[in-house]
Amino acid sequence: AQRVTQPEKLLSVFKGAPVELKCNYSYSGSPELFWYVQYSRQRLQLLLRHISRESIKGFTADLNKGETSFHLKKPFAQEEDSAMYYCALRGGTSYGKLTFGQGTILTVHP
Amino acid sequence: SAVISQKPSRDICQRGTSLTIQCQVDSQVTMMFWYRQQPGQSLTLIATANQGSEATYESGFVIDKFPISRPNLTFSTLTVSNMSPEDSSIYLCSVSMNTEAFFGQGTRLTVV
Numbered sequence: 001a002q003r004v005t006q007p008e009k010l011l012s013v014f015k016g017a018p019v020e021l022k023c024n025y026s027y028s029g030s031p032e033l034f035w036y037v038q039y040s041r042q043r044l045q046l047l048l049r050h051i052s053r054e055s056i057k058g059f060t061a062d063l064n065k066g067e068t069s070f071h072l073k074k075p076f077a078q079e080e081d082s083a084m085y086y087c088a089l090r091g092g093t094s095y096g097k098l099t100f101g102q103g104t105i106l107t108v109h110p
Numbered sequence: 111s112a113v114i115s116q117k118p119s120r121d122i123c124q125r126g127t128s129l130t131i132q133c134q135v136d137s138q139v140t141m142m143f144w145y146r147q148q149p150g151q152s153l154t155l156i157a158t159a160n161q162g163s164e165a166t167y168e169s170g171f172v173i174d175k176f177p178i179s180r181p182n183l184t185f186s187t188l189t190v191s192n193m194s195p196e197d198s199s200i201y202l203c204s205v206s207m208n209t210e211a212f213f214g215q216g217t218r219l220t221v222v
Contacts, residue, residue: 046211
């Protein structure tokens with residue numbers, strides 16, 4: 001079975017502060033990990049994926065297989081980062097379907 | 111990329127009735143996915159809809175309650191049957207292209 005856990009339902013930081021959204025997963029094989037974001041009144045969209053190893057909007061996430069984690073980080077949060085963030089996993093034979101974490105609402109205060 | 115249109119965007123329905131949600135994609139895709147997002151909860155996959163075959167349902171979801179149609183490679187419908195207040199949720203259509211998932215804007219259903 002595959003499972004994704006985001007331990008923080010709510011996370012508040014001030015503008016300019018570092019932010020880390022935690023994600024842990026459970027999967028027996030080699031998963032694909034993603035972060036999806038939903039801004040207010042917008043649809044869910046991909047933020048980044050672990051295979052790309054890229055930085056999007058200043059966010060990065062490193063897959064740590066030893067700790068089975070895929071935490072999302074940004075060194076200096078901006079107010080426009082306020083959104084709902086979902087960590088998601090796709091197993092090797094899932095044919096495209098995703099397992100989502102519970103989501104973390106990030107609020108960046110001015 | 112893919113652009114997905116879902117309708118209706120929201121509806122308020124009486125218990126015991128059924129609602130059909132439509133999902134239109136601007137390109138041909140093999141699989142379409144239907145998710146449910148209950149209030150305060152995460153997204154949960156209901157079923158995977160393949161063109162030309164019956165949908166594959168996840169544990170806890172059955173065809174009688176959530177019948178799905180997939181008449182062609184760009185369109186699918188999800189019906190929520192015999193609704194109860196517990197069915198009040200956001201229902202999302204999704205497709206996967208090049209390992210990226212794209213989502214519709216969702217259908218916010220309230221059952222009274």
